[in-house]
Amino acid sequence: MATQNIILAGFGGQGILFAGKVMAYCGLMEGKEVSWLPSYGPEMRGGTANCSVCLSDEPISSPLVLNPDVLIAMNGPSYDKFANVMAKDGKIFIDSTLVNGKKFPDGVAVFEVPATQLAQDQDLSGLANIILLGKVLKETQFASMEAVKKGIEKCVPPSKTHLIEANMRAIQLGMSL
Amino acid sequence: MAERVLMKGNEALAEAALRAGCRHFFGYPITPQTEVAAYMAKKMPKIGGTYLQAESEIAAINMVYGAAAAGVRAMTSSSSPGISLKAEGISYMAGADLPCLICNIMRGGPGLGGIQPSQADYWQATKATGHGDFQILVFAPSTVQEMVNTVFKAFDLADKYRMPAMLLGDGMLGQMMEPVEFPDSDPSANIPAKDWALTGHHNARKHNVVNSLFLQPQALEDLVVERYKKYDYIKENEAMHEEYLCEDADIILVAYGASSRIAKSAVNAARAQGIKAGVIRPITLWPYPSKPIDAACSKAKAFLVVEMSMGQMVDDVRLIVNGRKPVHFYGRTGGIIPTPAEVLEQIKKIAGGDR
Numbered sequence: 001m002a003t004q005n006i007i008l009a010g011f012g013g014q015g016i017l018f019a020g021k022v023m024a025y026c027g028l029m030e031g032k033e034v035s036w037l038p039s040y041g042p043e044m045r046g047g048t049a050n051c052s053v054c055l056s057d058e059p060i061s062s063p064l065v066l067n068p069d070v071l072i073a074m075n076g077p078s079y080d081k082f083a084n085v086m087a088k089d090g091k092i093f094i095d096s097t098l099v100n101g102k103k104f105p106d107g108v109a110v111f112e113v114p115a116t117q118l119a120q121d122q123d124l125s126g127l128a129n130i131i132l133l134g135k136v137l138k139e140t141q142f143a144s145m146e147a148v149k150k151g152i153e154k155c156v157p158p159s160k161t162h163l164i165e166a167n168m169r170a171i172q173l174g175m176s177l
Numbered sequence: 178m179a180e181r182v183l184m185k186g187n188e189a190l191a192e193a194a195l196r197a198g199c200r201h202f203f204g205y206p207i208t209p210q211t212e213v214a215a216y217m218a219k220k221m222p223k224i225g226g227t228y229l230q231a232e233s234e235i236a237a238i239n240m241v242y243g244a245a246a247a248g249v250r251a252m253t254s255s256s257s258p259g260i261s262l263k264a265e266g267i268s269y270m271a272g273a274d275l276p277c278l279i280c281n282i283m284r285g286g287p288g289l290g291g292i293q294p295s296q297a298d299y300w301q302a303t304k305a306t307g308h309g310d311f312q313i314l315v316f317a318p319s320t321v322q323e324m325v326n327t328v329f330k331a332f333d334l335a336d337k338y339r340m341p342a343m344l345l346g347d348g349m350l351g352q353m354m355e356p357v358e359f360p361d362s363d364p365s366a367n368i369p370a371k372d373w374a375l376t377g378h379h380n381a382r383k384h385n386v387v388n389s390l391f392l393q394p395q396a397l398e399d400l401v402v403e404r405y406k407k408y409d410y411i412k413e414n415e416a417m418h419e420e421y422l423c424e425d426a427d428i429i430l431v432a433y434g435a436s437s438r439i440a441k442s443a444v445n446a447a448r449a450q451g452i453k454a455g456v457i458r459p460i461t462l463w464p465y466p467s468k469p470i471d472a473a474c475s476k477a478k479a480f481l482v483v484e485m486s487m488g489q490m491v492d493d494v495r496l497i498v499n500g501r502k503p504v505h506f507y508g509r510t511g512g513i514i515p516t517p518a519e520v521l522e523q524i525k526k527i528a529g530g531d532r
């Protein structure tokens with residue numbers, strides 16, 4: 001795995017940018033070159049929020065991902081925007097509670113995870129993003145479990161350390177799917 | 178060295194400024210640099226510094242003028258349209274020989290333009306920041322870590338030469354997070370004594386005067402000529418650049434900041450296809466690193482300048498190359514970041530033409 005280019009996309013408030021930051025920190029904990037670039041345009045206000053994450057063994061040229069190896073799509077518009085620009089053999093992870101009835105592109109593996117529903121059912125409110133991340137971890141092994149734990153610890157603000165345990169539970173749930 | 182943390186470029190540059198001893202920040206919010214001001218607003222009060230959101234960009238730069246005249250490390254930051262508003266104040270500071278740091282996190286223009294990354298303020302930064310005969314130091318980092326390093330360097334050189342320095346970034350560098358570590362340095366080591374500053378002395382010494390008004394033409398000419406001797410010295414001694422795979426390169430790309438990252442990626446792809454390409458990356462845009470480009474003329478077959486503009490720095494490269502080799506240009510503008518594939522296409526076109 002020389003370079004993994006990832007796009008995370010969804011509505012504002014779903015923790016898209018946070019999940020991206022966790023991925024970037026995981027890469028950093030593994031000693032990789034990493035970058036994280038948010039969309040900061042008008043789409044931040046109401047429509048889709050997305051961020052690009054690059055994990056690489058080489059210095060990263062452009063942090064803007066145009067053809068992702070991995071797409072995490074947490075709403076329909078996000079899926080529509082990026083599903084057809086996937087890199088060869090790319091992997092798409094969709095929150096199937098919110099994204100359904102889509103045609104899947106050829107040559108791409110699609111993983112459907114009812115993350116929002118699972119989060120509600122399992123008392124992991126607001127952690128659909130991290131459940132999806134757990135599934136991504138299982139299918140791509142983008143980092144070790146130890147790095148993921150450290151990554152989450154780095155990203156959860158000091159005032160909310162009680163949420164680390166729930167985040168780890170969400171990762172485990174995603175990995176079990 | 179401390180551990181590496183992930184930080185946005187805007188926040189990292191603000192933290193670096195604090196560590197460089199800056200305790201006076203004056204600004205006005207504008208995308209995509211607002212995190213600089215937000216970070217300062219949060220941190221300055223905790224360390225006894227001054228954060229002030231001015232009523233306008235013009236007010237902010239004039240507050241920087243006042244603080245710098247009193248001898249402290251002061252800064253402001255903005256993005257393209259805001260820098261245009263600061264132009265008058267920057268000219269006054271250059272005319273009064275005052276050091277400061279101005280950050281421009283560029284966005285698409287002209288006018289209000291857009292808010293996506295751009296490099297279309299090169300001419301403004303290096304040639305016409307304001308009216309009159311003057312230059313400012315201009316640094317163009319290409320990573321978040323280099324943003325940190327250049328903030329220290331910019332403050333140090335601004336103080337050393339008593340002139341404004343600019344950090345010229347873009348929306349991509351300002352908004353992206355990358356790993357960064359901060360040097361453990363004592364900033365006071367690099368702050369020279371400022372015996373010219375207006376510090377108040379109860380008539381214990383001769384009055385200092387900080388001023389840019391000189392009504393006698395001869396006095397003004399003498400002053401400007403003297404200042405240009407300083408500029409000549411800086412041109413000779415302070416230019417910074419990086420060379421990437423230039424040793425055997427037939428095609429030399431010249432790019433700075435965000436577009437230099439794209440250029441390096443395109444060069445790697447070109448080499449994978451057997452085309453010998455390299456990158457000269459200016460780190461200072463004024464003084465411009467003309468020597469490495471001049472030297473490359475003897476070996477390289479062609480140059481390709483890549484910018485996020487319609488072509489501004491390419492003028493400087495053409496002046497240095499001076500017709501000895503073809504100088505090509507590729508740019509995207511308006512907030513579009515060129516892709517490595519687009520740049521590779523240009524390299525292949527040039528390589529094809531050469532064969």
